[in-house]
Amino acid sequence: MKAYELQAFEKQYRLVFSERPSKPLKEDEIRVRVKACSLNYRDLVNQKNLAGRKVDGRIPLSDGAGEVVEIGATVTRFKLGERVAGCFFPKWIDGPFLMSNHQNDLGGTIDGMLAEEVIGSEQGFVSIPKNLTYEEAACLPCAGLTAWYALTARGNYQSGQSILVLGTGGVSIFGLQFGVALGAKVLVTSSSDAKLERTRTMGASATVNYKLTPAWEKEIFQLTEKRGVDHILEVGGPGTLEKSIACLAANGTIALIGVLTGFGSPNTSLFPLVAKNARLNGIYVGSRVEFEKMNAFIEARNIHPIIDKVFAFSQAEEAYRYLESASHFGKVVIKMD
Ligand SMILES: NC(=O)c1ccc[n+]([C@@H]2O[C@H](COP(=O)([O-])OP(=O)(O)OC[C@H]3O[C@@H](n4cnc5c(N)ncnc54)[C@H](OP(=O)(O)O)[C@@H]3O)[C@@H](O)[C@H]2O)c1
Numbered sequence: 001m002k003a004y005e006l007q008a009f010e011k012q013y014r015l016v017f018s019e020r021p022s023k024p025l026k027e028d029e030i031r032v033r034v035k036a037c038s039l040n041y042r043d044l045v046n047q048k049n050l051a052g053r054k055v056d057g058r059i060p061l062s063d064g065a066g067e068v069v070e071i072g073a074t075v076t077r078f079k080l081g082e083r084v085a086g087c088f089f090p091k092w093i094d095g096p097f098l099m100s101n102h103q104n105d106l107g108g109t110i111d112g113m114l115a116e117e118v119i120g121s122e123q124g125f126v127s128i129p130k131n132l133t134y135e136e137a138a139c140l141p142c143a144g145l146t147a148w149y150a151l152t153a154r155g156n157y158q159s160g161q162s163i164l165v166l167g168t169g170g171v172s173i174f175g176l177q178f179g180v181a182l183g184a185k186v187l188v189t190s191s192s193d194a195k196l197e198r199t200r201t202m203g204a205s206a207t208v209n210y211k212l213t214p215a216w217e218k219e220i221f222q223l224t225e226k227r228g229v230d231h232i233l234e235v236g237g238p239g240t241l242e243k244s245i246a247c248l249a250a251n252g253t254i255a256l257i258g259v260l261t262g263f264g265s266p267n268t269s270l271f272p273l274v275a276k277n278a279r280l281n282g283i284y285v286g287s288r289v290e291f292e293k294m295n296a297f298i299e300a301r302n303i304h305p306i307i308d309k310v311f312a313f314s315q316a317e318e319a320y321r322y323l324e325s326a327s328h329f330g331k332v333v334i335k336m337d
Contacts, residue, residue, distance in 0.1 A: 003115030004316050008056045012049045015060070015317050020115065028121050030078055031070035032086070035134035036310075037113045037334045038063040039323045040142045040170060041260065046108065047320060051263065053108060062088045062106040064113025065128050065137035066336075077122040083134065086113055087288050088141050090124025094289040106141075113138075114316060116336065126291050129299040139305035139331040140294070142285055143170030147178055148294040149286030150233055150255035157182060161230035164188075164220060164247065166210075166240060168195045171257060173306050173330040175233045176202060181301045184231075187223060189216050195329050202306075217243035228252060228276075237261045242268035245278075253279040306330030313337045 003020050006013035025031055040063060046055050065085040068078045078084060089101040090110075106112040128137035151157045163179040164187045165172035172188070179186035180203035188199040189210040196207035206223040210216040221228060228249030234241060239261025244254055245268060254273075273280060286294075297303070308328040311319040313336050323332045 001116040002313075003059050003111075006047060006055045006058050006060050013047050013055060015047070015320065020059075022117065023119060025070060025072040025119055026121075027073040028075060028123070029072045029119050030068050030075055030084075030122050030125060031117055031119045032066040032084055032125070033069045033117050034064045034066040034113055034115060034336055036065055036138040036336060037061045038135075038138045038143070038170070039319055039332045039334070041258065041323070042142065043107065044320065044324055045259070055108065058107065059111035059113070059115050060107045061112040061114040061334075062086070062108070063138055063141040063143075064118070065134045065140075066118070069117070071122075075122045078125065078127075083128045083137070084125040085128050085137050085141050085291075086118065086120065087124050087126060087291060088145065088285040089287070090120055092287045093123060094287050097284065097287075114334070123288070126288060126295060129295045131299055131302050132304065135307060135310060135333045135335055136305045138333055139170065139174075139307065140298075141291070143331065144174045144298075144305065145286040145291050145294055146257060146283060147171050147174035147233060148297070149290045150257060150281065150283045151175065151178055151182070151231060152293070153286070153290055154281045154283060155231050155253045155255060157184070157231060159183060162187065162205075162224060162249070164229040164232045164244070166233065166236050166244075167260065168192070168199060168329050169235065169260075169326070170331045171235050172233060173199075176204060177303050177306070178297075180204075181297070181303060187220055187229060189220075198329060215243075217247040220247040224249070231255065233257055235260055238264045238266040241266040245270075245272050248272075248276055248278055250276045251278065252276060253281060255281050255283045257283050307333050309333070310335050 162185040165175040185205040191211040208216045235258030237259040
């Protein structure tokens, strides 16, 4: 079967097209013909070696959806022909996170989805929402679940609360969609007025251009009648944390998710979190059970992930470079030929 793998090249990794043998199934495994994958910023981090992870020889991408084409002897969760997606952490089924999950993350420590077919324990897959295409469902495992888990299970979102999302990438646009569906007032920042306009058509209540308004946290604070925001999906990291803390409401929650401004130390006092009786939740995607809850919500509310652009399997490199350009809105997808 055809697959891409990452190969070490000049302190980074390059995407190389490869042929892999098709392995026989163990009794608890399923074989999935991949129909579509999606990219996350994490895939750029791995390919550009920004976090020092060793991924030589690894098939990349955590996110993909496809059709079950073979099942092992003891499989009960799926039948032939069912539509499934892989879990980012295939062994995190439910409950609290265990550090051992870091030994099993798709496209990181184990092979990912950028291949014609994948095999794995049936426990590491979920049925995809009936209302979604394969391309749409391929957007869910990392970006979708991260936004969902941050707001619900960990953020304990309550009716009437407000949400701030930073930028208009994968996680943030899911945050906007879930927030709007939950009835939240959702505020959005972006470097692009055109992207902000699009978020307003999707239900964003207020928007700020963080390039034109460098002190965007003050504007956000004003837009909440000087109350601050209840939930912030913090995808920026060290370069934005101080501002997020500044525009957080009393008793608010910051979901610490991303590293778009790098892996350095934030230059900020944490004391305002104390003064605000706030919570800072480290978030790392979510469990299979949370994935299933999210899928039920997506189906019930007929939510469709926002896909910016679809690339062919042969254009995987172009898809990576497009994500890197940050010109996208929502998700970048690769459709299998
Ligand atoms: N912890 C987890 O479980 C988890 C899961 C998923 C993602 N992440 C992390 O979360 C971050 C976002 O991931 P993603 O896949 O959604 O990324 P993405 O789709 O590549 O998002 C890129 C967008 O982020 C916005 N952005 C960039 N720098 C920004 C800044 N300084 N302030 C505000 N917005 C900024 C830009 O939006 P505009 O063009 O609108 O300005 C850019 O287009 C990444 O750091 C990723 O590693 C973590």
